[in-house]
Amino acid sequence: MTIVSTTAAHISETGSDCPGGAPVALTAREPHVPADQLVAEMVPPPRFDSVRFATYIPDPAQPSQAEAVTVLGGFAEGLGGAARTGSSGPRRWFRRVPKQAAPAGPRGVYLDGGYGVGKTHLLASLWHAAPAAPERKAFGTFVELTNLVGALGFQQTVRTLGDHQLLCIDEFELDDPGDTVLVSSLLAKLVENGVALAATSNTLPGKLGEGRFAAADFLREIQGLSAHFRTLRIDGEDYRHRGLPQAPEPYTEEQVTSAARRMSGASLDSFPALLGHLSRVHPSRYGALVEDVRAVCLTGLAPVPDQSTALRLVVLADRLYDREIPVLASGVPFDELFGEDMLKGGYRKKYFRAISRLTALARDGGALAGTDG
Template identity: 25%
Template sequence: MSQTPSERYAALVARGEIAFDAAQEALAERLSRLAIELENRRLAHKTSHLGWLFARRHHATPVRGLYIYGEVGRGKTMLVDMFFEAVSVRRKRRAHFADFMADVHERVHRTRQRIAAGALKGDDPIPPVAAEIADETRLLCLDEFHVDDITDAMILGRLFTRLFDRGLVLVTTSNTAPDDLYAGGLNRALFLPFVALLKERTAVVCLDARTDYRLGRLAGGEVYFTPADAAARAAMDRAWAAVTDARPGSPMELEVKGRKVAVPLAVRGAARFSFADLCRQPLGSSDYLKIARTFRTVFIDGVPMMGPADRNAARRFVLLIDALYDQRVKLVMSADAEPDALNTSGDAAVEFRRTASRLYEMRSQDYLAAPHGAQGPESVAPAEVSVL
């Protein structure tokens, strides 16, 4: 094993790269103990001539993972990244929860096609999908665990029952305690057995760090750059690198009511789009709400001044900002003008005043310090509006 999370955390503190926090240190120690336990299990299984006996013992005493929750930016992802890099498990996977579920849905769809074609026996795609994932993955680390989709809610219990039976160890981060997952969701009673299973197979840890260690990366600098020129692009790139710890990121897709919404770049709970990606495509409020619930930080490059010819794009922009604001998403953007000058299309400019006001508020320290998530009942399920 390379440095344990505890050793790595102590080194970062010693170099002054992060400030010491007792809650973070305690979690680093907890993750180090789990890494050592997984390493010992691996070595025992590898060196024993009685592999069948160790396999039986392993099945009887499964390794308990971790469910880590707490407010945004307290260091959950940073510490799990240290753990993932340190642990010597060959079949390990690190993914954002939304990416993982998109992969599960794709596997379910593919398996249903095989069943329909007669290439696979049975009528339930979940057992073969679970077996496939378990064959590939011994340790699964998920970031931003959240459940707001009834399809996901109904799949998770059946899927993870089989994954845990196959020995999978789960380490996940979330902004929500397990008992609050899918709160108010349709048929939530059917979801509760999964919550019980999650609490049985993972130790639940609240990371109550005293400060948002990422907030300073945004609050200490600008989050709105104008005009949208080369200098603004460079500033956006620097802010992106700060928020994502210079991780490269990759494209992904979000599923919304059977459709795919493309995300050009996503990593560590942040997503980056151009104005055209979001507002010149046939997207509606449900698409923007999905984006707002999935990502805690959204970057938008190149917001133009919008005149009469941009009526549809301007309307979509209003819906987008409403969704981001209601979910308290941190917004970093470059634009051709200050918010109150972005819409120049006569009467529509008057209606745009609320959006401009929100854009100014989203630059404030109070807004940046607010936790990610819906702020009231009115923001949970807005009426569907589509602008074609």
């Protein structure tokens, strides 16, 4: 499989790498991703490029994890009969696809569970196991899908994705009613065309209700699609921190700056300046923002001032984690980035996920400072 990545031609910078390996500033990047490339890049991110069902290690204490592997494997096998005639040959992104009747029975799976239980691993494994050619299956986050609709328009997105065998949506959002209804309408049209669906949850833990609220809320929001989904609850602890030491303590500004200058391809930014820059870049472009960056070095980490900023940081943390980009930082520890009110509020699951992922990346970043944490 070839992953189409954002090239230098699609990233304009007001500054560039200096001879000798001077670090780039993310705040100097203004990424732009053409509409056709948005479609081409709807594949599992680099971290999940090689995952398979066989590489998922279920926790013996959590039977739901092994059950999910079995059910998803069977679901992937069942997609083999969904191939359409006339879909071979060169890809034509914008052709009109004849409407086809949706097969009877569930045509989707919904993975419901806490952060760090391997939902994205399983979703990407399903994408890899689906028998269709890569150009006839799509994988993206909810944010990336809404951006695709914004770039192509609703009807064109239906035509573009309507001949796919499978659409996988990671981190399905329930906190933006407008976007949720938009995507719900899109999914209804795709199901009519026979596209199989798979999604992971991004629900609010305060409303989880023994893990059952996620499915109920999702199925209500997608208005009438409940018959097409089988819900899989995946229980367990965050695998990123099982038996591992705590994250390294923050480094000094001098250590961070020195590491950024030593490592070719590293970025170096002031954390407050980066937060300000994120407000001017659409979250769907955060992946392009860190394209080809080998390590992210940040100085002056401080508690995030407001919820809008915090939610943008969550998306950036997800894109860094997807791409396995280590992080080295000075300032407050990562578990102090989000205030108590945020960690007790409606978006707390997102913040805990961001802390979890940034902590994992901080362990990787320890080697850049000459320590393993």
